[in-house]
Amino acid sequence: MTAQPSPTLTPLDRLWLTEAVRLREEHAGLLDDDEANRRTRAEGGEAQQLIEHRALWLARRDGLVEALQHWRQGARLAALALVLFALFSGAGLAWAALGDGSRPVNVFWALGSLLGLNLLMLLGWLLGLIFAGDSGGALGRLWLWLSEKLARDARAVQLAPALLTVLQQRRLGRWLLGLGVHGLWSLAMFSALLTLLALLATRRYGFVWETTILGESAFVGLTQALGALPALLGFSVPDIEQIRASGILATDLDGARQNWAGWLVGVVLIYGLLPRLLLALFCQWRWRRGRAALRLDLQLPAYRLLLERLQPASERLGIQDAAPAQLHAAQSGVGLQGGEGAVLVGIELEPNLNWPPPLPDGIADAGVVDDREQRRRLLEQLTLTPAQRLLIACDPRRSPDRGTLALIGELSRCAAATQVWLLPAPAGETLDANRLQDWQQALDSLGLAHSGNAPLAWLESGHE
Structure with a gap:
């Protein structure tokens, strides 16, 4: 019977599987590990290496490595589904904001449609980061749930908790899930921006602002404040007269329309796409930096007890007595001297x-x-x-x-x-x-x- 080649495991995979084996033993009791312990002692190494060798041998024997591959496939499918959802959602936001061009576009209503949910979710992520520790938001939890469901492998039940346990060591869960969340929102805003440009390029839109209780000066000041940063990148901003004129529904000036379009695109880019993109890059940097420093928590009781079984007493306590002058003769039943072909x-x-x-x-x-x-x-x-x-x-x-x-x-x-x-x-x-x-x-x-x-x-x- 030809053995299938084992998949290459990254350092994170090794830690992940080791934690999965520990959680499994905590729930179901110690596994049959005589052969695993024997091979681990033969391999030798430091404490973490011993624990990893044993766990990986058990993981391969019990199919956890294959379950990890299935979980990864489920995670990729879940990520693909969320990516498609983000792209279509972004396009839907732009379409809802501008409409079909049959009516003038209320600029601040359109801006609220494009950025409102994004900014609210960003505020929620920041609050979760501060008060809830390793919070990835609703999208992060949805991704983990979908990954487990799409894996369709009963052996993968401990993999998601084991991954979170590994990441809690250096509070990396927030950065991994944050990378996913901000990446998806970046895609959504990018899709909204492209759809916005496509609609503005192919349809004729008029822009107005309407209010009952606010004055004209409030809209002038808000428009100029939001347009300050986009103006630094070359986006057009309506002047005061154009802003005031846009309060009159019958106004239809080509220059005003173009300036409002440039202002809207610049505001979505600066306040919608760029913050999410920068946060995604920051989360990726923190994730890569922390991942390289991950280690097993050898202070856990399960690992301390395990090391007593994997390390000979001479390694744990040191050699206490001098070697005897003559060793005991080997008992009958095993006559090997070592190195036989x-x-x-x-x-x-x-x-x-x-x-x-x-x-x-x-x-x-x-x-x-x-x-x-x-x-x-x-x-x-x-x-x-x-x-x-x-x-x-x-x-x-x-x-x-x-x-x-x-x-x-x-x-x-x-x-x-x-x-x-x-x-x-x-x-x-x-x-x-x-x-x-x-x-x-x-x-x-x-x-x-x-x-x-x-x-x-x-x-x-x-x-x-």
């Missing part, structure tokens, strides 16, 4: 079986694994010095229980190539055909080659 091991074989068979030179006998301690020692040795070829002998008269199959799977991951030898029945006995078929089906599901004949030639040379 070919290894033969039996699993739960009968004591009266004549074992091991005669072996050619260059083949290491790992004995028979019967108990948990022998299993642990063999797996640790093969993890440190993987075999080139591994032959696992099993007695097909026993049932292929889950524990035995799990051990075979772990052993196979400690060798470049693995085969299983289903031993023939002793003289005078016959194998149960149904049980033998169960073994064959179970080994096929593991993707392991198996044979009833002694494949010692393959073990010795790699060829049958």
